[in-house]
Amino acid sequence: MSWNVRGVNRSPKQSEVRQVIAENKISLCAILESHVQPSNLNGICSRIFRNWSWSSNGNVCDKYSRVIVGWDTNVMDLMILSQSDQVVHTQITLKADRKVIFFSFIYAHNSYLLRRQLWQNLLIHNNFVNNQPWIVMGDFNTIMSLDESTSSSSSRNISMVELKDCILELEILDLKFSGLQYTWNQKPKGDSGLMKKLDRVMGNQVFNDVFPGSYVEFLPYRISDHTPAIISIPLSKKFCPKPFKFSNVLISHPGFKQVVTAGWNIEVEGYYMFSLIKKLKNLKKPLRKLLYDKGNLHTRVNKLRMEVDSVQRSIDADPFNQILREDHAALVFALNDAILDEERFLKQKAKVEWLKLGELKLLSTYLLEIDILLKLISYLCCIHQT
Structure with a gap:
């Protein structure tokens, strides 16, 4: 799961993240726009992830950790490959069948000029992935087409063009999904609210070939203005009988x-x-x-x-x-x-x-x-x- 929660310093938001993790049986969670200072990471992450392992990109951010990643060590092994203030690249090994997947968790900058560093970073990482299953998910902070926004704009801007060009060069596509179409709501209570599809879950062709039954669900916003994006990956888990115990x-x-x-x-x-x-x-x-x-x-x-x-x-x-x-x-x-x-x-x-x-x-x-x-x-x- 990736979720832009707009800060998890307050206990109600921490509780809600734990609730979504429990409800959907999440094993890997990326919290975006955490607003957590590096000195407070240990206490907050221990309350959210409990006995999970976790990491963040706080050491490469100016103010606070923009991306926090937590994972269940009973389900997978995770290694941080590289990170910047806009993306955390990871490699996970599923313990059930020892399959490897590359995950990149994104929280893009608001400025399209700063986002150019992210697009360049993804293109470099694509060479490292080298025909391995790869998922890119998170908050891209821009739409890709005009029908992904409720605004009345009729022309594509430079931000949309650059995202489209990057995705075409990476050769990744949106995974099949269900749930909410617009993943961001600017004014949930106002009459003139703006809604956009800023959050995406994308995968390369190798991922679709290796994990053909995977799908994504965009849940309701709850305590944020962004939807949680959850990807379900079916595993070919082998049946292991329980040890014999004489009663x-x-x-x-x-x-x-x-x-x-x-x-x-x-x-x-x-x-x-x-x-x-x-x-x-x-x-x-x-x-x-x-x-x-x-x-x-x-x-x-x-x-x-x-x-x-x-x-x-x-x-x-x-x-x-x-x-x-x-x-x-x-x-x-x-x-x-x-x-x-x-x-x-x-x-x-x-x-x-x-x-x-x-x-x-x-x-x-x-x-x-x-x-x-x-x-x-x-x-x-x-x-x-x-």
């Missing part, structure tokens, strides 16, 4: 012994240790199936409680109904069985947590003893030398 609940399952016996009677040729490991691995799938048949233990207990309550109310209204009494007996038996399963599961879970804490305490004790022993050895060595 003590399975022991009480009626088919447990039968499944284990069937798995253990399979003939496996090879050394005894290989045969043992192979049989244990073969048991994973049928044991997972047994646990799946149990369903969610907590949901099952709650459901049976409600059914027992309902039957007991029915018996109270019709005390001589034999069918209700038989149903009641079966449900009470099933409820007791479900409560025992839930209790076994929670006990095992608590024991695992206790063992983890115990291991940490034991490790810290060992480290303390080793530290004391090293100091004692050092002390004895000093005495021996004297």
Whole structure:
């Protein structure tokens, strides 16, 4: 996501940026026109990005950081390649499939004369990208065609011509998008407001070939006069099964012994240790199936409680109904069985947590003893030398 927020020094704007990140499951966010002084960056970025990593171009700006980039290190690795006061060039590596994408986050100057430095910077960086997936997104501070503004102007100005020429030379295009057409609103409350498409998300042909399902959404302005621009990139994430964990609940399952016996009677040729490991691995799938048949233990207990309550109310209204009494007996038996399963599961879970804490305490004790022993050895060595 890139978003010109017109300053994030106040807590309401920080909260709104966090909200948009959470709502849209953002993993990479560029805040434009931050108005944050370099001395305040650490505190503000830690409140917005929490446990993410972040960087800014504050060291190349005159007054404040114009672009702040935050990213989730669990999803991607990001490297800052170069930066100026108008653009931050990055390279990200997606951890899901190890694919590399170049991202350039733009906050262009208001003056078209100063924007010429940005266009030249992009042309130089294009040579570095060299046929790799590349996204250019942010606030360009100028439109590209007359239909991207609600003004009554009928002629193209030099700013529009220079942007158009730069884009043609870069060979990048707007990605398919949905949402708001005009990304900037000059006077949201006035009658004579001006609206323009100043924010864009553009990609080269290589990006479209490698990530064909990507799309952009321009959300409502909320606390800014610019829209957040969000690009969604589908990933070919490989399925990784969860590690096998044996649940003590399975022991009480009626088919447990039968499944284990069937798995253990399979003939496996090879050394005894290989045969043992192979049989244990073969048991994973049928044991997972047994646990799946149990369903969610907590949901099952709650459901049976409600059914027992309902039957007991029915018996109270019709005390001589034999069918209700038989149903009641079966449900009470099933409820007791479900409560025992839930209790076994929670006990095992608590024991695992206790063992983890115990291991940490034991490790810290060992480290303390080793530290004391090293100091004692050092002390004895000093005495021996004297």
